[in-house]
Amino acid sequence: MKTTGKSRTLKMSLAMALLGSAAVGGLILSPVGSKIADAKPIVVQAPVGAPLSFADLIEKVNPAVVTVQVTTEIEAPEQYGELFERFRNIPGFDDFMDRQGRGEGEEGESEEDEGPAPREGRSLGSGFFISDTGYIVTNNHVVENASEVTITLSNGDELEAEIIGLDELTDLAVLKVKEGGKYPYVEFELGAPPRVGDWVVAVGNPFGLGGTATAGIVSAISREMNGSNYSNYIQVDASINRGNSGGPTFDLYGKVIGVNTAIYSPSGGSVGIGFAIESTVAKEITDILIKDGKVTRGWLGVSIQSMTVEMAESQGLKNEKGALVADVQVGSPAEKGGIERGDVILSVNGLAVKDSRELTRLVGGLIAESKNEFKLIRDGKEKTVSVTVGVRPSDVDSAFNRGGSESEGEKEDEVAPEGALVHGLTVKPLSKPEFELFGLKENENGVLVLDLNRNSAFAEAGIAKGDALLEAQGTTLKSADDLASVIKNAKKEGKKNILVAVRKGRATIFLPVEIEDLK
Structure with missing residues (x-):
């Protein structure tokens, strides 16, 4: 149907009227909008296990955490003695050295002939009471060279302490305050082990700032560190810095789950990777140290x-x-x-x-x-x-430095045979001088690696020129033929690898060698 100009005008008028109504409606609805604005703020309930504050926990455990102050004697380097010799004839030098604590002998005689006197060194660490009678746990490396140990309590009191026992392999030490009394203490967690993601709180003395608390989570468990086989380490991301060593890491129940012992840090400060000795190990070792003063393994x-x-x-x-x-x-x-x-x-x-x-x-x-x-x-x-x-x-x-034969006279008469090639490996039987070199017994056997293809399976396994191969798959190796025979039999049995005992210097290690592609 054709639309006239009059009808178009009418439609536009109606549209404008509707828009006007909508605008009026919006103004009428505005009080509703003001009611939403007056509503209470959104509150989200904290998930289970996420505390709103660690204050109560820290307030309770803090009295059991102490600062460990260590005094050590540091021997003056020998080169300083040579330096002093050059200045001895300078007027006033002896008086200067006396003022620096060089000391005097009887009847005022100088002891400068004995060389520079030991200097006094000081260091700080952390620790915590594990009994009301004053036993304290800390790190071995904090107190191992101590000539004097002083404990500072959370209230500022200073007490002398003695070393009860040290264990270098787990880096644990036990101290005891000399002054009698009842002391606040904490306990090790010996029940359920911590899980990755659990909250933890570390309290200690980082950079000499005693009573410092930091919080984080367990990042990993059963970590290995520095080749130690006697401890399992808990990794935490709670800030641990120098001075925290020997301090406790707590769970949310105030139980000690670990003893802080090390950090990973290229800069020397915390990067969120700290390590604590697992509580069951710490409990076992500290009990032995309290009883015997040392750990006999x-x-x-x-x-x-x-x-x-x-x-x-x-x-x-x-x-x-x-x-x-x-x-x-x-x-x-x-x-x-x-x-x-x-x-x-x-x-x-x-x-x-x-x-x-x-x-x-x-x-x-x-x-x-x-x-x-x-x-x-x-x-x-x-x-x-x-x-x-x-x-x-x-x-x-x-x-493990086993001695070999002492038959020196037989070395000169012995002529080493030429090597034989087997699967990219050139070997020869070990001679008596080589047995001594490797610290092997006279009745042992082996072949010496004279050369090898760097792309061979043996090289990829970690075998190198100069190593001695003692056995393969339990078979003693006396020649290249023995090795070839072992490989042949292993292939017949459908094996992908053979296990070879390799002597590197005076240490033996087993290495798996892939034989699938050996021709």
Whole structure:
């Protein structure tokens, strides 16, 4: 239908009227909008486990946390003595040295001939009471060289303390205040272990600022650090800095879940990666230190390594659980008890061994001179041996420096045979001088790696020129033919890897070598 100009005008008028009504309606509805604006602020209920404040917790535990002040004697470097010699004839130098605390002998005689006197050093750490009688836990590295230890309480009181016991391997120490009395103390959490994501609070003395509290979460558990096999570490992101060492990390119930011991920091300050010694380990060690003053650990006399998937496959094992014996010290409890190189230890007194760290902790917890049952796998068969463990030496590394033969006269008459090539590896039988070099016994065998293809499977496994190969798949290696035969048989059995005992210097390590592509 055709629309006339009059009708168009009428429609536009109606549209404008409707728009006007809408605008009026908006003005009429505005009081509703003002009611929304007057509504109460939005409040979101905090999730379970997220405290609105840590104040109550910190207020209760803070009196049990102390500042540890340590005084040490630092020997003056020898080069300073040479420096002093140059200035001795300068007028007034002796008087100057006396004013600096060089001291005088009897009847006023100078002791300058004895060289520079030790200087006094001071350092700070943290600690916490674990009993009302005044026992305090801190780090070994905080107090190990202390000549004097002073404890500062949260109220500012200073008390003298004595060192009860130290344990370097777990970096734990126990102190005791000399003044009697009842002291506020906290307890270790020995029940449910912390979980990743749990809230934690650290209290301590960072940079000398005593009574400092920081909060965060558990970032990871069962961390390894610095090659230590005697502790499990909890990683936390609560700020831990220098001076926090030895202080406690608490859960929300005021129980100590860890003893702060180290940080990861390229700059020296907190970057949110701190480590605390797990509470069950700390409790066990501190109890021993209070009782005996030191920790005496059991000792097998073996070097061990954790199993890998490739190692387990080469040995026909279902999983990589257990610890592989890489070497056995001559005359050690392990050798006397029948443990051999290549054994895979599965349990100790019925307690399963997950890896090498687990075995180290289990053996370290055994009573020296006690007899214990070790379940192991040898040549694919389970076997149990009884071993009387010894006392762990203070220097385990030197204990493994096994001596060889002293027959010096026979070295000159011996001519080393040329090497033979096998799968990109050039080897020759070990000679007597080389047995001495590697610290091997006279009745042992092996082949020396003279050269190898850097792209070979052996090089990729970590074998290098100058290493000695002692055995492969449990077979003693006396020549290149022995190695070739082992590889051939392993391929027939459908194995992807062979396990080779490699002597590097005076240490033995097992390395899995992939043989699928070896021609």
